[in-house]
Amino acid sequence: MAVEQTLSLNKPDATRRILVCAICQVFEAAGLRIVAQKRLHLTLEQAKAFYAVHASRPFYNDLCSYMASGPIVAMVLQGEGAIAKNRDVMGATNPANAAEGTIRKLFAESIEANSVHGSDAPETAVQEIAYFFSGLELVG
Ligand code: ADP
Ligand code: MG
16 A cells, blocks of 8 residues: 555644644554644634535534634644545544544544544545645655
8 A cells, every 4th residue: 555645633622622642642553654743723714715625514614613713733644545544543523423442532522523634535635735734844
């Protein structure tokens, strides 16, 4: 399997509860290497642009307000099959459905405040990494 890079976000519920290191430990234990990382606070406009793919969904406005409600930590995870591996360790979108040991089972507060974002495919990974990082910031 090829080495991939994927975008991960610690969402505002995670930074508020001081869970960044605990979540990063799950990534690193799964063999995902953090090759870029920064903390930032999105504006509402920036959150709306990031989640534009969900603009027609009923939860879009609430989701964007939530994503702009506090700091996030953006990172690029690298490893063999990193996109699918990250989705595996994240767990299901709704923590009620997330498997034991996954980040969302361990930490998520609700289907909205579910602690982490992860790219879902190679194309979205490339777009989402470029939204937050320049090539110079990726240090493998
Ligand atoms: P994922 O983050 O697992 O890829 P989606 O891409 O479907 O999930 O949704 C993006 C984000 O929107 C979710 O992580 C969650 O924060 C929020 N969300 C998804 N579905 C709902 C819902 N039914 N109600 C409220 N928020 C939702
Ligand atoms: Mg998604």
